[in-house]
Amino acid sequence: MARSPNAIRFSGVGQAFETATGVLEALDGVEASIARHQFVAVLGPSGCGKSTLLRLVAGLLQPTRGAVEVFGLEVTEPRDDIGIVFQKPTLLPWANVEDNTVFPLRHKTGRVEAQDRERARALLAKVGLAGFEERLPAELSGGMQQRVGIARALLMNPDILLMDEPFSALDALTREEMGLELLRIWEAQPKTVLFITHSIGEAVLLADRVLVMSERPGRVIEDLTIEIDRPRGIETSNKKVMHDYVGHLRSLLLKRAA
Numbered sequence: 001m002a003r004s005p006n007a008i009r010f011s012g013v014g015q016a017f018e019t020a021t022g023v024l025e026a027l028d029g030v031e032a033s034i035a036r037h038q039f040v041a042v043l044g045p046s047g048c049g050k051s052t053l054l055r056l057v058a059g060l061l062q063p064t065r066g067a068v069e070v071f072g073l074e075v076t077e078p079r080d081d082i083g084i085v086f087q088k089p090t091l092l093p094w095a096n097v098e099d100n101t102v103f104p105l106r107h108k109t110g111r112v113e114a115q116d117r118e119r120a121r122a123l124l125a126k127v128g129l130a131g132f133e134e135r136l137p138a139e140l141s142g143g144m145q146q147r148v149g150i151a152r153a154l155l156m157n158p159d160i161l162l163m164d165e166p167f168s169a170l171d172a173l174t175r176e177e178m179g180l181e182l183l184r185i186w187e188a189q190p191k192t193v194l195f196i197t198h199s200i201g202e203a204v205l206l207a208d209r210v211l212v213m214s215e216r217p218g219r220v221i222e223d224l225t226i227e228i229d230r231p232r233g234i235e236t237s238n239k240k241v242m243h244d245y246v247g248h249l250r251s252l253l254l255k256r257a258a
């Protein structure tokens, strides 16, 4: 039987940017393969190229060296079958929460059915926004706007979901709840998730694997498999094994920063 290709593969990926002060090497020699439906978190110092990695997978950028493949095909142009949740949501200011959530569907297929609106409302409820469907983005807090962005990406049920610090605008409790909700959605509707975070605990709680990147130019310096049983829940954070992984990653990142 032919082996199914990786969902995402980075082969010798380098990315340089021309800037006013010269060439800036953001990534250098990134190697990683991500299997279909794996949940992979990426940790690394600020500016090491984490967001750049996501933009490469989405085809919003072409690597200067090496290749990025999605399901065995080199990414050469923007892909509209990949869900992206950016650090800051880009909501349409004149459209209400529900219309913002269904917007990509309308954009892609040209129409939105009653059942799509029903799914949008169900997802909005899951991210804690029931009752806010008719509000405009300006009437929401930053964290609530971010949750609309998450519901919007999930509505398309993409096979690959790229998330760039999706919970950084949320308070600590909501952040943990949203992480666990994301896991429930991921378990019910499996997808390949590449999830950038600065929270070591969040990475360990959510992911099957944690990739740790070096300082710029970024490359993968550790690929840690998180062997914690699923389903994971609120009690997982209290487990010794979780603390052991967090401790290991913290000392790795601190050592590099020293």
Ligand SMILES: Nc1ncnc2c1ncn2[C@@H]1O[C@H](COP(=O)(O)OP(=O)(O)OP(=O)(O)O)[C@@H](O)[C@H]1O
Pocket: 017, 018, 019, 024, 026, 044, 045, 046, 047, 048, 049, 050, 051, 052, 053, 216
């Ligand atoms: N379009 C661009 N032009 C020039 N430089 C860029 C561009 N995009 C990113 N960079 C630079 O590349 C480096 C990596 O940026 P990137 O946003 O990928 O880092 P990051 O690891 O996601 O950072 P953070 O954790 O702070 O969000 C940074 O030094 C950034 O200034």
